[in-house]
Amino acid sequence: MANTKQKGSINWIFWMIGIIAVGVIIIVVLDQNMSSSEKETSIDYENQPYIGEEDAPVNMIEFGDYRCPHCKNFQQSAFPEIKKQLVDSGDVKFYFVNYAFLNKDSDRGAKFAETVFQELGNNAFWEFHDHLFASMPDDMNKSNVYTTEFLKQTLQDVVDDQEKVQTVVEAYENGAGEDALEKDMEIARNLGVTGTPTVAVDGEVIKLESFQDLKDAVEEAKNK
Known part of the structure; x- marks a missing residue:
């Protein structure tokens, strides 16, 4: 029983790490896309006629x-x-x-x-x-x-x-x-x-x- 519980705990930890990792990847990708979009449309209008x-x-x-x-x-x-x-x-x-x-x-x-x-x-x-x-x-x-x-x-x-x-x-x-x-x-x-x-x-x-x-x-x- 101890081994089964320990194995279950390890699996749960791996699942949580995977979920967190996916979440981080999604955040990074979204951030990169937003930064790219902002860069494409960012215009410095200062000192323009x-x-x-x-x-x-x-x-x-x-x-x-x-x-x-x-x-x-x-x-x-x-x-x-x-x-x-x-x-x-x-x-x-x-x-x-x-x-x-x-x-x-x-x-x-x-x-x-x-x-x-x-x-x-x-x-x-x-x-x-x-x-x-x-x-x-x-x-x-x-x-x-x-x-x-x-x-x-x-x-x-x-x-x-x-x-x-x-x-x-x-x-x-x-x-x-x-x-x-x-x-x-x-x-x-x-x-x-x-x-x-x-x-x-x-x-x-x-x-x-x-x-x-x-x-x-x-x-x-x-x-x-």
């Missing part, structure tokens, strides 16, 4: 390239509706994040725009941003369009103070926009962005077939 109310409940990002004709079209056709219906309503805080992947002009335009943001602030950035897209040549075969002189002139069109313009140009030539662009590119890579324009709502890339898809994504994000 935006429009909208500071406390808007939903963050929206446009990933764009200043040499992308589709981005120019998005800026001229889709963005006004986004601003009118989603930003001005107080629902969305809208960010522009660079995904400069087409050519050297993409890189130069992004770095210069980032420098405008750093040196002159958010409002000047959006004025330059809009004008740079408007000034983008339609011929995609042209290269080396965004020279320093071209970018300087584009900024002069929206900023009257020549001293401020020169401050931006000098900072740009000294590499002021490089770190900001790399941060943007890392955000894009982490979200799996492969082209422009791409829109993300609260860290989730949205497949858009209509404006209603975007409105639905914002409404869903608001209700989470």
Whole structure:
């Protein structure tokens, strides 16, 4: 009897160890999955240009390239509706994040725009941003369009103070926009962005077939 009881006790101990071990494995796996999910959707919005109310409940990002004709079209056709219906309503805080992947002009335009943001602030950035897209040549075969002189002139069109313009140009030539662009590119890579324009709502890339898809994504994000 003593041996039977002892054997039963040992079996019970092994069962408990097994149950505890399985529980630990489940916790570890769940924790890893949550950490992975958080990492995929975690975005550092600090020091990013935006429009909208500071406390808007939903963050929206446009990933764009200043040499992308589709981005120019998005800026001229889709963005006004986004601003009118989603930003001005107080629902969305809208960010522009660079995904400069087409050519050297993409890189130069992004770095210069980032420098405008750093040196002159958010409002000047959006004025330059809009004008740079408007000034983008339609011929995609042209290269080396965004020279320093071209970018300087584009900024002069929206900023009257020549001293401020020169401050931006000098900072740009000294590499002021490089770190900001790399941060943007890392955000894009982490979200799996492969082209422009791409829109993300609260860290989730949205497949858009209509404006209603975007409105639905914002409404869903608001209700989470």
